[in-house]
Amino acid sequence: xxxxxxxxxxxxxxxxxxxxxxxxxxxxxxxxxxxxxxxxxxxxxxxxxxxxxxxxxxxxxxxxxxxxxxxxxxxxxxxxxxxxxxxxxxxxxxxxxxxxxxxxxxxxxxxxxxxxxxxxxxxxxxxxxxxxxxxxxxxxxxxxxxxxxxxxxxxxxxxxxxxxxxxxxxxxxxxxxxxxxxxxxxxxxxxxxxxxxxxxxxxxxxxxxxxxxxxxxxxxxxxxxxxxxxxxxxxxxxxxxxxxxxxxxxxxxxxxxxxxxxxxxxxxxxxxxxxxxx
Amino acid sequence: xxxxxxxxxxxxxxxxxxxxxxxxxxxxxxxxxxxxxxxxxxxxxxxxxxxxxxxxxxxxxxxxxxxxxxxxxxxxxxxxxxxxxxxxxxxxxxxxxxxxxxxxxxxxxxxxxxxxxxxxxxxxxxxxxxxxxxxxxxxxxxxxxxxxxxxxxxxxxxxxxxxxxxxxxxxxxxxxxxxxxxxxxxxxxxxxxxxxxxxxxxxxxxxxxxxxxxxxxxxxxxxxxxxxxxxxxxxxxxxxxxxxxxxxxxxxxxxxxxxxxxxxxxxxxxxxxxxxxxxxxxxxxxxxxxxxxxxxxxxxxxxxxxxxxxxxxxxxxx
Ligand SMILES: Nc1ncnc2c1ncn2[C@@H]1O[C@H](COP(=O)(O)OP(=O)(O)OP(=O)(O)O)[C@@H](O)[C@H]1O
Ligand SMILES: [Mg+2]
Numbered sequence: 001x002x003x004x005x006x007x008x009x010x011x012x013x014x015x016x017x018x019x020x021x022x023x024x025x026x027x028x029x030x031x032x033x034x035x036x037x038x039x040x041x042x043x044x045x046x047x048x049x050x051x052x053x054x055x056x057x058x059x060x061x062x063x064x065x066x067x068x069x070x071x072x073x074x075x076x077x078x079x080x081x082x083x084x085x086x087x088x089x090x091x092x093x094x095x096x097x098x099x100x101x102x103x104x105x106x107x108x109x110x111x112x113x114x115x116x117x118x119x120x121x122x123x124x125x126x127x128x129x130x131x132x133x134x135x136x137x138x139x140x141x142x143x144x145x146x147x148x149x150x151x152x153x154x155x156x157x158x159x160x161x162x163x164x165x166x167x168x169x170x171x172x173x174x175x176x177x178x179x180x181x182x183x184x185x186x187x188x189x190x191x192x193x194x195x196x197x198x199x200x201x202x203x204x205x206x207x208x209x210x211x212x213x214x215x216x217x218x219x220x221x222x223x224x225x226x227x228x229x230x231x232x233x234x235x236x237x238x239x240x241x242x243x244x245x246x247x248x249x250x251x252x253x254x255x256x257x258x259x260x261x262x263x264x265x266x267x268x269x270x271x272x273x274x275x276x277x278x
Numbered sequence: 279x280x281x282x283x284x285x286x287x288x289x290x291x292x293x294x295x296x297x298x299x300x301x302x303x304x305x306x307x308x309x310x311x312x313x314x315x316x317x318x319x320x321x322x323x324x325x326x327x328x329x330x331x332x333x334x335x336x337x338x339x340x341x342x343x344x345x346x347x348x349x350x351x352x353x354x355x356x357x358x359x360x361x362x363x364x365x366x367x368x369x370x371x372x373x374x375x376x377x378x379x380x381x382x383x384x385x386x387x388x389x390x391x392x393x394x395x396x397x398x399x400x401x402x403x404x405x406x407x408x409x410x411x412x413x414x415x416x417x418x419x420x421x422x423x424x425x426x427x428x429x430x431x432x433x434x435x436x437x438x439x440x441x442x443x444x445x446x447x448x449x450x451x452x453x454x455x456x457x458x459x460x461x462x463x464x465x466x467x468x469x470x471x472x473x474x475x476x477x478x479x480x481x482x483x484x485x486x487x488x489x490x491x492x493x494x495x496x497x498x499x500x501x502x503x504x505x506x507x508x509x510x511x512x513x514x515x516x517x518x519x520x521x522x523x524x525x526x527x528x529x530x531x532x533x534x535x536x537x538x539x540x541x542x543x544x545x546x547x548x549x550x551x552x553x554x555x556x557x558x559x560x561x562x563x564x565x566x567x568x569x570x571x572x573x574x575x576x577x578x579x580x581x582x583x584x585x586x587x588x589x590x591x592x593x594x595x596x
Contacts, residue, residue, distance in 0.1 A: 094484025106479035123484040
């Protein structure tokens with residue numbers, strides 16, 4: 001594909017590259033219309049956008065969870081650590097180090113917190129001792145999970161479930177975590193706490209993050225780079241600072257800019273503003 | 279007056295007058311119930327892990343038992359025949375996953391049900407072709423299962439316990455316990471429960487649904503073989519068993535489709551209930567109460583408690 005791949009000298013430092021992909025659901029619903037993005041090794045990259053922009057679809061295209069929803073990547077390519085991943089199953093992808101934390105956490109409700117964490121180690125072959133050690137590591141990052149380790153996940157709080165979902169992903173020893181709306185439905189203070197831990201994990205273990213967020217404020221505070229998605233297209237991208245300083249982003253996503261312009265594309269977008277600010 | 283008497287009075291007078299006979303009836307019902315429970319258990323395993331309503335569970339019982347008996351007839355030693363029969367159920371499980379489930383994933387539940395009905399017909403056709411259609415005796419003694427019986431003198435009478443029935447109950451209990459340990463303590467067991475809870479999330483953490491499906495079909499294939507051996511030992515191995523296996527549907531409605539304890543309790547309730555009803559109230563309805571009792575009970579349940587006795591609690595967090 002002739003597309004906007006980055007300069008070849010920095011290609012080595014790219015862990016994930018999505019090149020101009022198109023995604024169709026149910027054979028007819030075109031949702032992504034040519035999305036490209038890159039995640040550098042050890043980076044935290046954010047995909048921002050409103051409801052229905054295509055953030056989740058992008059992440060699922062990467063993790064290959066689209067098939068289960070009758071979605072299909074019909075154009076473009078996705079490379080994880082230099083390998084084309086379109087023909088791999090989610091299982092094979094997790095083995096290679098790329099795992100998704102789904103929107104809405106999706107903990108296994110009838111399993112205890114600790115059992116949930118252990119399911120994350122399903123693909124590992126490096127023995128019980130190594131898995132125990134990582135369990136301990138997860139408990140260090142999320143002390144609250146240790147306190148609740150015997151509780152059925154279905155009865156724990158939203159914040160605990162989010163921690164459980166992230167911890168479960170960590171148990172697979174990933175090099176890249178796709179994190180879908182970690183802030184969803186959580187109190188601001190808890191969101192901050194979770195993002196702090198994400199940052200800490202990123203610094204300590206070098207694991208890269210690609211996160212989808214509607215909460216632009218918090219995402220840009222932690223992300224090194226961001227892409228703004230509107231109806232299946234990237235309309236703007238830049239470093240966290242660039243995006244924070246951008247007039248359009250200020251107006252439509254951070255709610256701090258002037259009033260004269262309404263959107264990158266259409267005027268009706270102003271309606272969404274309230275939600276982004278909420 | 280006469281009618282009321284024969285419904286509300288006479289049966290209980292009978293029970294009190296001959297308690298040894300009452301115990302005998304309950305025991306017979308219990309053993310039949312154990313077998314219903316086992317068939318229902320096979321259903322529940324598959325339904326929980328894959329959402330497939332496996333209509334073929336009954337025929338799997340017949341098929342595995344026939345395979346075992348026929349292998350032995352062909353000169354294979356009994357223990358080896360058991361190993362081979364288990365192997366056959368394994369091959370069957372993998373083939374079903376590869377050729378049916380994998381192709382139909384994401385299809386409507388009704389289509390999957392149809393597929394298992396198709397599977398029933400195929401297993402029946404292939405089974406009759408290879409093993410012949412006529413009933414065969416189970417190789418009870420060759421398998422080392424006990425025969426004979428013990429009399430228990432009680433209440434001025436005797437209750438007869440067939441040793442094979444006692445063995446069936448003990449083996450069923452052991453198997454359920456083994457399954458329990460497997461589910462709660464092993465990596466694969468945990469993954470099975472994870473899949474039952476949330477397919478999508480299970481996929482996302484790298485659990486292979488194909489592998490899990492093959493494993494549950496294999497597990498319920500083994501349950502089917504054990505059921506077939508026990509049932510065959512009490513009567514004989516024939517395709518007629520398939521009809522009786524349909525009673526497992528009634529058990530499922532009673533116990534809930536996703537509950538293993540439900541399958542067990544439901545099976546025992548139906549087994550004991552239908553025997554008691556047949557013996558003490560059967561005369562009121564003419565004979566053959568056993569043929570429909572389970573379904574009527576299931577219907578009553580559908581009306582008043584559709585989620586079953588133990589239908590899995592849906593966790594709703596506030
Ligand atoms: N399984 C599906 N079948 C058909 N259309 C779908 C499916 N999943 C998503 N869509 C559509 O694709 C579009 C993008 O959805 P997506 O979930 O990727 O958005 P999102 O940016 O994650 O939104 P949100 O912030 O609400 O999570 C939406 O218009 C949605 O209706
Ligand atoms: Mg989403």
